[in-house]
Structures are given as C-alpha cells and as structure tokens.
Amino acid sequence: MVAPTHDITHTGQEMIVDGVRIVFQMTPETEAPAEMNFFFPDFGWLCMAENCSHTMHNLVPIRGAQVRNALTWSKYINESIELFGADTQILFTSHNWPRWGTDDVREFLILQRDLYRWIHDQTMRCANKGMTPLEIAEFLEMPEEFLANEHTRGFYGDLVHNSKAVYQRYLSWYDGNPANLNKLQPTDAGKRYVDLAGGMDALLASAQKSFDAGDYRWVAELVNHAVFADPTNVKARELQADTLEQLGYQAESATFRNAYLMGAQELRQGPPPPVEVGARARGMTRAMTIDQVFDTLAVRLMQEQVGGLATTINWNFTDMAGTPDQSWVLALSNRTLLSTQGRHSDAADATIHIKRETLLDVITQSTTFVHEMTEGAITVDGDAGALLNIFGNLEKFVTGFAIVEP
Numbered sequence: 001m002v003a004p005t006h007d008i009t010h011t012g013q014e015m016i017v018d019g020v021r022i023v024f025q026m027t028p029e030t031e032a033p034a035e036m037n038f039f040f041p042d043f044g045w046l047c048m049a050e051n052c053s054h055t056m057h058n059l060v061p062i063r064g065a066q067v068r069n070a071l072t073w074s075k076y077i078n079e080s081i082e083l084f085g086a087d088t089q090i091l092f093t094s095h096n097w098p099r100w101g102t103d104d105v106r107e108f109l110i111l112q113r114d115l116y117r118w119i120h121d122q123t124m125r126c127a128n129k130g131m132t133p134l135e136i137a138e139f140l141e142m143p144e145e146f147l148a149n150e151h152t153r154g155f156y157g158d159l160v161h162n163s164k165a166v167y168q169r170y171l172s173w174y175d176g177n178p179a180n181l182n183k184l185q186p187t188d189a190g191k192r193y194v195d196l197a198g199g200m201d202a203l204l205a206s207a208q209k210s211f212d213a214g215d216y217r218w219v220a221e222l223v224n225h226a227v228f229a230d231p232t233n234v235k236a237r238e239l240q241a242d243t244l245e246q247l248g249y250q251a252e253s254a255t256f257r258n259a260y261l262m263g264a265q266e267l268r269q270g271p272p273p274p275v276e277v278g279a280r281a282r283g284m285t286r287a288m289t290i291d292q293v294f295d296t297l298a299v300r301l302m303q304e305q306v307g308g309l310a311t312t313i314n315w316n317f318t319d320m321a322g323t324p325d326q327s328w329v330l331a332l333s334n335r336t337l338l339s340t341q342g343r344h345s346d347a348a349d350a351t352i353h354i355k356r357e358t359l360l361d362v363i364t365q366s367t368t369f370v371h372e373m374t375e376g377a378i379t380v381d382g383d384a385g386a387l388l389n390i391f392g393n394l395e396k397f398v399t400g401f402a403i404v405e406p
Helices: 070-087 102-127 133-139 159-171 186-196 200-212 216-229 234-250 254-269 282-286 290-300 356-363 369-374 386-391
Strands: 014-017 020-026 036-040 045-047 090-092 311-317 327-333 336-341 350-354 379-382
Touching: 020 070, 036 070, 070 102, 070 159, 090 102, 102 133, 102 159, 133 159, 186 200, 186 216, 200 216, 200 234, 216 234, 234 254, 282 356, 290 327, 290 336, 290 356, 311 386, 327 386, 350 356, 350 386, 356 369
Parallel strands: 045 090, 311 350
Antiparallel strands: 014 020, 020 036, 036 045, 311 327, 327 336, 350 379
C-alpha cells in the first residue's frame, strides 16, 4: 500500500506538483463516492475525471455498486462551468478524447450537465405520478437534444438502466406492488410456469414462434423460466442463447451488449472455471485498513457452522506499535464477527502477536497460521485452538459461478 502524502480537502485548493500548478474541485457522490476534477490554470486545461465522458455514464454499474447521485452529479458539472468554463481551452477526461476551444468545451459541459439532470428529474416526475421502474424505463425516450450528440448517447450507460437507478436511490428496488414483495425464486417459479404453459415442449414451441417474429425481449423472459426449470434442456439453452445474442446485436450500450453475449456464452459453453478469490485479491487486500480486513472476514463467516460458539481474540500488530491499529479485539458472537480498535479484552481466549503483512498473507492464502507459528512469525498466548472457531469456518469465495442458470 502506498499511503497518500497530501490530502485534498476542499474546492479551490491549489498545489504545485512537479512544477505544475493545479486547482482542485471536490465532487463527492458523483461518478464515485470520492471524486474530484483538476484545473491547470497556467495552461487552460480542465480534467473532468470520470464526471464527463463521450457517452452517457452509468448511474449504477450493471456489475454492481452503490447508486450514484444524478442530481449532485449534474450540479457539480454546473459548478465546473462556473469555476473554470471561461478559462478552459482544452478539456480532457479519464476516457476518450479531448475537446478543444472554449466554446466547444462549454457546449460539451452544458450537455453533460443537462443529461444527468434530465434523467434524474424526469424519472422522479414519473415516480411521483405512481409509475413503477419498469413503466418509467419503457416510457422515457431520449430527447433529440441528446440523441444528436454522440457524447450524450447510451454507448456505455443506458437510459433504461439509469432511470431504474434513480428510482432505486430514492425509493428502493420495491415498486409498490405487493405481488413483487416476496416472489418465488427463479427455479421454483420456472417449474410452475412450464407446467402452466402445458409442459416444456409447448413453452418452447410458443417461444420459437415469438423468436421468429423478432419479439426477443418476450422470448428471453419466457425461456428464462424454462432454463431455470430444467438447465439440462439443450433446446431451451440454445433458444435462450440465440435470443440473448440477438438482444446483444440490437443493444447500443456496450455494457448491455456484453451482458447479453456473456449470457449466451454461458448457455453454450457453461460458466468459466472457478478461481478462488483470495489469490486474485492480494493487491486490493494489502490496501485495506485493519478494520476493513476484519470486515471482509465477517462476510466470509459460515454462520450455519458456528451456532453456539463464542470466541474472543486479542490482536497485537507488532509492526504498528504506537498507533491505534496496534491493538484489536475480534469477537465471535451470535454467529457474527465484531472488531474493536484500540484495546484488548481481559476475557480473551487468546492473544495473537503478528505483523499486519503476515495476517494479509494468511488471508490471501499465501501461507497458513500453522506455518507462520512454526516459523516463529506468529506467537499466541492462551488457547491457539480458539483461532479455528473463526478461521476454520470461513467461506472460500470463487469466481466462475453461474449467472443465467441455477
């Protein structure tokens, strides 16, 4: 981990980096929870980071993340115009190509600003009329002002997905219809839909007619039930793969297209081979705080195996002496893991003396507690077996799990 040497704390803060003067604009809760733009006043250059791009961005990535604030995003772009617009000769971003000339830069920023404001306001206008996320996504159409410019079209983000993101941010995933409040999971629902259709052959015959008519969205919904009812049915898998492929061909958004084609590939070839996440996450894990490391362990706890267990372990990080992170308590209580910084428990089952890097090596499966104890890198006062109550009951996550089938 390379720790920061300087903090940027407020808009208008100025620094000279390697002889270059930079003025910062703080833009939190826009494209990312922590984000900022950079202005180079001696050159007239403005870097908009990922707050602007040559495409509509995602208000929530389809890979998964917290929903971004479209209203705040729009207002910070407006602030950029006010702060730097008149003095900017060249604008560039984290992706795509620059914009040249003050007039072009201003027009670009105005359209980007108005795009996110329009998505936000029109989605909430519809929501306040009682429309659901699906209804809003079907109803909204991009105005000509945005369709006429390549950087406000949905080549990456998509209006269908982004309108649902705005709704989710304010009103959650629930659309207000209690029929959707606690639905059957796909495998159970799929079997019942197949029965309702008169059996698998009848369902697939109907789906094939709709496929031939080009009604691909309906086919995808219908055959999804068939695949989850019987993932071994080759005919269902092939028809669903063909359908998702057609939807991918039609998608303007690259993320939508990738999702459709990924689904088609899985149906034809199966999921990718599993890979344990621990071995792939070493770099990220090393950048975590101790608190974050313990939180990741808590997520991995297999609660079904620790009923009735209660364990308390003191941690003494010998390479962090004199800091608040030297002393920690990690406790297993009611099938959850809780960590407390800055103290030890008098009632602990064991106290572990360890370096932070050694713990990270164990977590990422580069080594084991037993090996490091044998080598003398870890010493334990008290019941060393208490470690097994926690570390012997952690899930090993793998990638490569199924997406479009059970």
